[in-house]
Amino acid sequence: MKIQLDSLNELELEIHERLIQESKNRSSLTITEAAELTDVSISKISKFVKKLGFNGYKEYARFLTGKELITRKKNNTEFNRITSFIENFNYSNVNYIADLISSHEKIILFGYGPTHICMEYFDYKLTYLENKNIVCANQASLIPNLLDENTLLLVFSVAGKFAQFDELFDVASDKNAKAVLIMEELNPDLSNSIGEIIYLTDSQQDSTLQSHEKTRTILFIFIEEIIRTLSTKKSNLEK
Numbered sequence: 685m686k687i688q689l690d691s692l693n694e695l696e697l698e699i700h701e702r703l704i705q706e707s708k709n710r711s712s713l714t715i716t717e718a719a720e721l722t723d724v725s726i727s728k729i730s731k732f733v734k735k736l737g738f739n740g741y742k743e744y745a746r747f748l749t750g751k752e753l754i755t756r757k758k759n760n761t762e763f764n765r766i767t768s769f770i771e772n773f774n775y776s777n778v779n780y781i782a783d784l785i786s787s788h789e790k791i792i793l794f795g796y797g798p799t800h801i802c803m804e805y806f807d808y809k810l811t812y813l814e815n816k817n818i819v820c821a822n823q824a825s826l827i828p829n830l831l832d833e834n835t836l837l838l839v840f841s842v843a844g845k846f847a848q849f850d851e852l853f854d855v856a857s858d859k860n861a862k863a864v865l866i867m868e869e870l871n872p873d874l875s876n877s878i879g880e881i882i883y884l885t886d887s888q889q890d891s892t893l894q895s896h897e898k899t900r901t902i903l904f905i906f907i908e909e910i911i912r913t914l915s916t917k918k919s920n921l922e923k
Contacts, residue, residue: 689736696732699724707748715741762899765887769902777882778906781838782913784862785810788836790817792827794852795840797896802840802903809911813918828855837863842898843888844871868902 692700699722706721707713718741719726733744785791791810793803800822807820821827831837837856839849844867856863865881869888884906889898 691735692732695724696735698722699729699732700736703748707745712749713745715745718745762889762901765885765889766901766905768887769885769905773909774884775909777884778909778913781864781866781882782910782917784836784864785814785816785910785914786917788816788834788862790819790830790832790835792819792821792830792835792837793840794821794824794827794837798898798900799840799842799903802900802907805904806907806911809907810914813911813914824852827852828859831856831859831861833860835859835861837861839863839865840903841865842868842895842900842903844869845895866903866906868900 689697689700702722703713703718713721715726715729719729722729730741733741736744738744738747791814793806793810794800795803800820803820807818810816810818819830821830827837835856837852839852841849844865849865853863853865863880867881867883868885870883870886884902
């Protein structure tokens, strides 16, 4: 919690100091009592504590008496999703992708929109780690000519609702290339023609968000764990 004393005016600082001193002699103060002691309205007290950085007067009163603060309700559902993802992290998916990367000579990374930026980062990390032909494709139309039986195609997507992957995976199958779609959100509506899909979560981000507005935090965490796993394997081989 950040107590924002610098946001208070002179009167509010006086109110805060008076209530701190009074709380040393009293176990608790109601908001009405606080208003009477400082000769201001209840509304003024309410606004003052929120300006100071508290959710409400009850939280402020617990702060004054040194009691443990009430745990704040987690309003940021995206933090909750990320926390749940980390707590239930499936390392078998990481190991699987790491093994696929190790066993293929050519790696093609692809994602639409902001996800492409994730792929550029993945490409950067892999290039320094693996002595392989690594391609970060910026257009789906460029991929078919790059595919062969020694190719691993990794397609990343948040929701899979704003792009079609069917044709790309059909071509990969025809050319005997290994192709995996890695999805952040659970999307049971994806076509059955996509042979292999890994879902990183069983949740969705806010449905009101457009694709470019959604976070890629979970994709980045997954990428980092793949890199860490590959790096560890490489270090073990060099020993």
